[in-house]
Amino acid sequence: MSNNNSWQVLKFGGTSVSSRDNWNTIAAIIKRKRAKGKKVFVVHSAVSSVSNRLEALITLAQSGHYDEPYQELVSLHQRLLQEMELPAMLLDEQYAYLKRLLDGIHLLGEVSDRIRALVMSQGELWSTTIGQTYLNQQLEEPVNRLDARDFLVANEEYRVDYLCASCDFLQDDALIQTINATPVVITQGFIASTSEEETVLLGRGGSDSSAAYFAGKIAAERLEIWTDVPGIFTANPNHVNNARLLKQLNYDEAQEMASAGAKILHPRAIRPAQISNIPLYIRSTIEPGIAGTIINDVENRWGMVKAITAKENITLISMESQGMWQQPGFLADIFSIFKQHQVSVDLVSTSETNITVSLDNLTQVVSEKQIKNLSLDLSRMCRVNIMKNCSAVSIVGKNVRAILHKIAPAFSIFETYKVYLLSQAASDLNLTFVIDDEHCNKVITALHELLITNNPNSEILGPTAKELKQVEQADTGSKWWQDNKETISMCLAKRDSAYIYHLDSVRQNIHNLQSIDAVERIFFAVKSNNNPDVLQVAYDNEIGFETVSCGEVEHILNLFPTIDKSRIFFTPNFAARQEYQTILEKGIRLTLDSTYPIKEWPEIFSGKEVFLRVDPNIGKGHHENVRTAGATSKFGIPIYELEELKPIIEQYDIKVVGLHAHAGSGILTNEHWAEHARLLAETASIFPSVKYLNLGGGFGIKERAQQTELTMSQIDNTLQQVKAEYPHYELWIEPGRYISANTGVLVSRVTQVKQKQNYYYVGLSTGMNSLMRPALYGSYHNIVNLSRLDESKEHLATIVGPICESTDKLGVEIPFPETKEGDLVLIENAGAYGRVMATQYNMRSPAEEVCI
Ligand SMILES: *Cc1c(COP(=O)(O)O)cnc(C)c1O
Numbered sequence: 001m002s003n004n005n006s007w008q009v010l011k012f013g014g015t016s017v018s019s020r021d022n023w024n025t026i027a028a029i030i031k032r033k034r035a036k037g038k039k040v041f042v043v044h045s046a047v048s049s050v051s052n053r054l055e056a057l058i059t060l061a062q063s064g065h066y067d068e069p070y071q072e073l074v075s076l077h078q079r080l081l082q083e084m085e086l087p088a089m090l091l092d093e094q095y096a097y098l099k100r101l102l103d104g105i106h107l108l109g110e111v112s113d114r115i116r117a118l119v120m121s122q123g124e125l126w127s128t129t130i131g132q133t134y135l136n137q138q139l140e141e142p143v144n145r146l147d148a149r150d151f152l153v154a155n156e157e158y159r160v161d162y163l164c165a166s167c168d169f170l171q172d173d174a175l176i177q178t179i180n181a182t183p184v185v186i187t188q189g190f191i192a193s194t195s196e197e198e199t200v201l202l203g204r205g206g207s208d209s210s211a212a213y214f215a216g217k218i219a220a221e222r223l224e225i226w227t228d229v230p231g232i233f234t235a236n237p238n239h240v241n242n243a244r245l246l247k248q249l250n251y252d253e254a255q256e257m258a259s260a261g262a263k264i265l266h267p268r269a270i271r272p273a274q275i276s277n278i279p280l281y282i283r284s285t286i287e288p289g290i291a292g293t294i295i296n297d298v299e300n301r302w303g304m305v306k307a308i309t310a311k312e313n314i315t316l317i318s319m320e321s322q323g324m325w326q327q328p329g330f331l332a333d334i335f336s337i338f339k340q341h342q343v344s345v346d347l348v349s350t351s352e353t354n355i356t357v358s359l360d361n362l363t364q365v366v367s368e369k370q371i372k373n374l375s376l377d378l379s380r381m382c383r384v385n386i387m388k389n390c391s392a393v394s395i396v397g398k399n400v401r402a403i404l405h406k407i408a409p410a411f412s413i414f415e416t417y418k419v420y421l422l423s424q425a426a427s428d429l430n431l432t433f434v435i436d437d438e439h440c441n442k443v444i445t446a447l448h449e450l451l452i453t454n455n456p457n458s459e460i461l462g463p464t465a466k467e468l469k470q471v472e473q474a475d476t477g478s479k480w481w482q483d484n485k486e487t488i489s490m491c492l493a494k495r496d497s498a499y500i501y502h503l504d505s506v507r508q509n510i511h512n513l514q515s516i517d518a519v520e521r522i523f524f525a526v527k528s529n530n531n532p533d534v535l536q537v538a539y540d541n542e543i544g545f546e547t548v549s550c551g552e553v554e555h556i557l558n559l560f561p562t563i564d565k566s567r568i569f570f571t572p573n574f575a576a577r578q579e580y581q582t583i584l585e586k587g588i589r590l591t592l593d594s595t596y597p598i599k600e601w602p603e604i605f606s607g608k609e610v611f612l613r614v615d616p617n618i619g620k621g622h623h624e625n626v627r628t629a630g631a632t633s634k635f636g637i638p639i640y641e642l643e644e645l646k647p648i649i650e651q652y653d654i655k656v657v658g659l660h661a662h663a664g665s666g667i668l669t670n671e672h673w674a675e676h677a678r679l680l681a682e683t684a685s686i687f688p689s690v691k692y693l694n695l696g697g698g699f700g701i702k703e704r705a706q707q708t709e710l711t712m713s714q715i716d717n718t719l720q721q722v723k724a725e726y727p728h729y730e731l732w733i734e735p736g737r738y739i740s741a742n743t744g745v746l747v748s749r750v751t752q753v754k755q756k757q758n759y760y761y762v763g764l765s766t767g768m769n770s771l772m773r774p775a776l777y778g779s780y781h782n783i784v785n786l787s788r789l790d791e792s793k794e795h796l797a798t799i800v801g802p803i804c805e806s807t808d809k810l811g812v813e814i815p816f817p818e819t820k821e822g823d824l825v826l827i828e829n830a831g832a833y834g835r836v837m838a839t840q841y842n843m844r845s846p847a848e849e850v851c852i
Contacts (some may be wrong), residue, residue, distance in 0.1 A: 011211035014048035027138040039183040043211040046123025061105040113162035124188035144182035152192035164203035169216030169272040208269035216276040230284040231293035237465040245462030256429040260394040261311030305397040305451040321382035341374040391440035394432040496765035497748035497847040505743040518719035525736025528832040533851040546734035602652040611658035656687040662696025674718035681726040699738035737832040744831020760795040767801010770846040775807040786824040791817035
């Protein structure tokens with residue numbers, strides 16, 4: 001169905017309606033939706049603990065003493081009214097009605113399901129009154145209060161189940177008509193009515209179902225379930241530390257997880273959304289910036305384990321009988337007894353002599369007495385054994401059967417734990433083991449480790465709960481571009497995209513590095529950023545320049561004609577003979593990263609000072625492996641080849657004054673440079689003329705929330721230790737990224753937005769032609785919509801450029817707000833290896849550079 005309907009159904013649970021702060025959160029969410037032109041249909045629960053209190057009151061009313069707990073229930077609401085500065089008499093009539101109902105129960109000394117449902121419904125009705133009154137004050141438009149019972153009608157095919165009814169959810173034009181004029185609606189979850197206008201309940205947790213029914217009825221464009229957790233995880237994060245947020249689930253998988261015990265969603269809430277094809281979002285009121293889990297009809301191509309769930313505290317009934325296969329209708333007889341006792345079963349496994357079933361404990365509460373009577377009747381046909389305190393642990397994922405071979409190792413854990421029942425769903429969505437409750441957490445943790453933690457490369461696995469907390473913290477820290485938003489917008493007034501560099505940050509980063517006392521000289525790797533103003537900051541702060549081509553050397557000499565040549569260092573790779581000659585003529589130091597130049601052209605280095613670049617991977621492990629390891633990298637000289645150079649060096653009087661090692665980029669281990677220093681110091685004994693050890697660059701920066709920054713004092717400590725052992729060497733470093741990366745951002749204007757199924761594409765006016773790193777080596781950049789920093793991130797966006805290459809993606813799965821053409825999008829940490837790699841590909845000019 002094409003959906004021009006901009007209604008969104010938002011469901012809020014008990015916690016969300018229990019304090020003024022939380023109602024303010026609800027108001028803020030509604031306002032954001034309204035600002036985007038959405039109509040909002042709020043479905044909510046009763047205030048926390050109220051349903052339990054009502055339940056207790058019903059019991060107490062039958063036996064006599066209910067006055068005090070009734071008063072407590074009233075006080076609880078009165079305190080909330082006071083906190084929210086609402087009229088103290090707001091609920092007086094509703095309190096009185098409850099009192100009359102309780103008095104009635106007391107008088108009769110008993111209660112029917114019909115009356116029980118009516119009493120239980122009061123909690124929701126009261127909180128709607130509170131909500132409507134408060135939101136009317138907070139919003140700029142009136143809030144339309146509906147009584148859910150006027151629109152949700154229980155299915156009555158068999159009989160009315162007053163406590164756990166299900167309802168019809170087909171599109172209801174009369175309801176749409178009723179609400180269309182008032183774009184903010186509030187109503188209760190959990191309650192509905194019969195065709196006779198009697199109140200019924202939808203079962204515990206039934207508010208999710210209410211929301212789903214309403215979403216179907218008003219053909220909402222989406223259904224959002226707001227909870228106090230950020231989404232659905234691969235396992236219960238309270239038990240499994242490594243549990244990851246699932247960014248997306250298919251309806252069937254979500255249904256399976258809910259039925260298998262994942263406590264996020266009521267199992268009945270998914271089917272209505274699925275049938276009406278309404279995407280369902282699980283969001284957190286505590287962390288509204290996180291996109292949460294999206295449940296929709298997108299299917300992953302491959303089979304994959306999505307989650308390990310558990311249903312605890314279940315009861316098994318095992319029934320033994322000889323030769324039951326020979327008896328036609330045996331199973332029918334057995335199950336008819338379950339029907340008589342109104343006990344529904346969940347899992348079933350059969351053998352020639354045994355049937356074992358587990359009792360469904362999600363949608364029904366089975367009493368001890370029921371089980372006893374059931375077992376009595378069953379024992380006329382077979383031998384009955386009841387097992388309590390079991391847990392059903394399920395491995396959930398579409399096509400589990402297809403990946404049985406991969407999960408085989410997981411089964412070894414059942415060597416230690418007894419399995420009472422094993423069942424594989426006919427739907428091919430789960431594999432379930434029933435074990436003792438006490439082993440449940442151990443088994444879940446082990447299965448999760450094997451099947452999910454060790455299989456990390458899926459697009460749909462988000463961060464762990466701990467990482468999410470860090471994201472929140474990281475997001476609160478101020479970044480230079482946040483303080484310069486205005487300036488950035490002004491820079492973009494005349495352009496569609498720009499690299500913006502913050503020179504103060506360049507200065508700051510250099511100062512950080514200069515705090516490493518053990519290091520004598522710092523050379524800035526010019527290849528990471530050759531912008532003249534950035535280089536000027538490096539120059540003014542008295543550091544040197546590490547160059548990799550004659551072009552870079554010329555660039556530096558043009559900018560700083562009077563520079564001391566010892567501040568330039570030349571570290572080429574596979575350069576032509578002429579380049580070495582040119583550089584040496586200028587009196588600039590260089591490093592040789594192969595034995596070839598010395599063996600083939602020794603004369604050009606005669607009497608000159610050179611560095612030798614050592615392959616730092618060498619020296620660990622067996623000789624054979626060493627050669628292989630050395631061979632895969634085109635950089636550096638294997639240590640075992642250094643000796644070969646000695647005769648030539650002596651013959652031509654080549655002065656090896658330094659050794660050099662550079663291992664790669666983005667290193668976040670503080671000890672790394674000390675390891676290089678030690679390796680080089682040990683190696684340097686081959687050449688007595690060595691004075692300098694260049695430890696390379698590769699200083700990483702924090703790009704993701706879960707990363708830990710380098711600590712300069714720590715690096716200094718570890719280097720000081722090496723210096724203490726080898727005091728005669730001067731230590732140098734040559735960082736690029738650390739100095740330039742976080743000083744630059746790429747800002748670009750949104751050209752178009754495209755939604756393809758679940759994929760939300762945000763197109764920018766520039767892409768890989770300006771920033772090639774993501775396409776070249778899958779680098780990660782945090783990306784934000786600068787024009788909508790405060791809006792909630794509802795999408796997982798793919799940020800793309802206009803270049804005709806499918807790799808023209810700057811970011812995938814980036815939490816992003818609803819975005820519009822013309823918005824400014826900012827890509828962080830683009831100051832290093834950004835503009836320097838830009839191309840004219842597609843004849844699209846890359847972003848220009850601006851310094852602020
Ligand atoms: C690129 C490079 C650097 C700088 O690397 P970063 O990761 O940017 O610090 C340092 N030394 C050499 C030899 C390089 O090639």
